[in-house]
């Protein structure tokens with residue numbers, strides 16, 4: 001998506017050449033307290049960039065790495081081969097965190113990391129995430145999931161499609177784009193990334209084309225969020241993960257766009273509220289308002305100028321950290 005390819009050599013034997021560069025990696029190690037050792041869950045291990053930094057920070061760190069993408073998980077496995085005695089890899093949706101830990105005979109851990117969105121690897125994967133190459137319009141991070149972007153574009157009710165592009169993509173031209181998609185459906189539909197990118201480009205008047213990004217960027221973002229149910233999964237995992245932490249354990253979440261930031265603020269806000277029952281009540285009855293976490297970061301941690309210069313994808317990153325009470 002217009003982001004330059006970052007190459008970050010994984011291990012010394014050169015078995016894996018990582019495409020994705022981890023964002024805020026020093027800050028993750030610092031805030032999660034990895035140097036003290038313990039069990040940490042990287043719920044979005046991707047190519048293993050953050051996990052590698054955690055494992056390097058102390059010989060007493062054990063990492064449980066989760067990802068629902070089989071291909072990328074294999075890359076993490078190869079990259080982290082030298083740490084295999086201190087690493088467990090699991091292919092699953094991160095919303096199943098409690099079941100994942102249960103299967104590993106673990107109840108509570110010392111830290112959890114979520115680094116949201118796709119990896120740069122996905123944009124190079126010929127799976128429809130990028131319009132730089134002409135590939136089938138797929139966009140699934142987990143290939144076992146049944147729904148593809150092509151199905152959404154070609155079969156979903158047009159009003160539902162308009163809402164997705166308008167609200168997930170924040171695209172003011174959503175109505176026009178969807179009208180053009182409707183007309184294209186009558187001629188056989190849209191099958192590839194280039195077909196969709198060209199249609200969006202032709203639909204938005206030239207003088208309104210954004211200066212720095214491709215005119216189809218927002219439509220592609222919206223479809224990716226819908227295909228992978230990114231917002232629903234995020235809300236669900238945020239509501240479950242704090243309960244998998246030991247007292248004093250920390251959850252760090254790195255997010256990249258305003259819809260994600262908003263969900264994290266809402267859930268963290270809800271879980272960090274004090275009990276509102278009056279002190280003379282015999283027992284707490286407010287249920288949902290029991291304080292589960294304390295916010296560690298009052299305002300989000302953002303990358304330094306040097307990091308953004310070295311890795312432009314980091315520009316929009318924000319990290320929020322909460323601690324189990």
Ligand SMILES: C[S@@+](CC[C@H](N)C(=O)[O-])C[C@H]1O[C@@H](n2cnc3c(N)ncnc32)[C@H](O)[C@@H]1O
Nearest residue numbers: 022044046047048049050067068093094115119
């Ligand atoms: C930004 S990348 C993580 C990059 C990683 N921190 C690194 O340093 O290489 C996010 C990863 O999360 C995975 N992911 C996204 N949603 C997921 C979900 N619901 N369940 C499991 N994995 C998910 C993606 O497949 C992707 O590999």
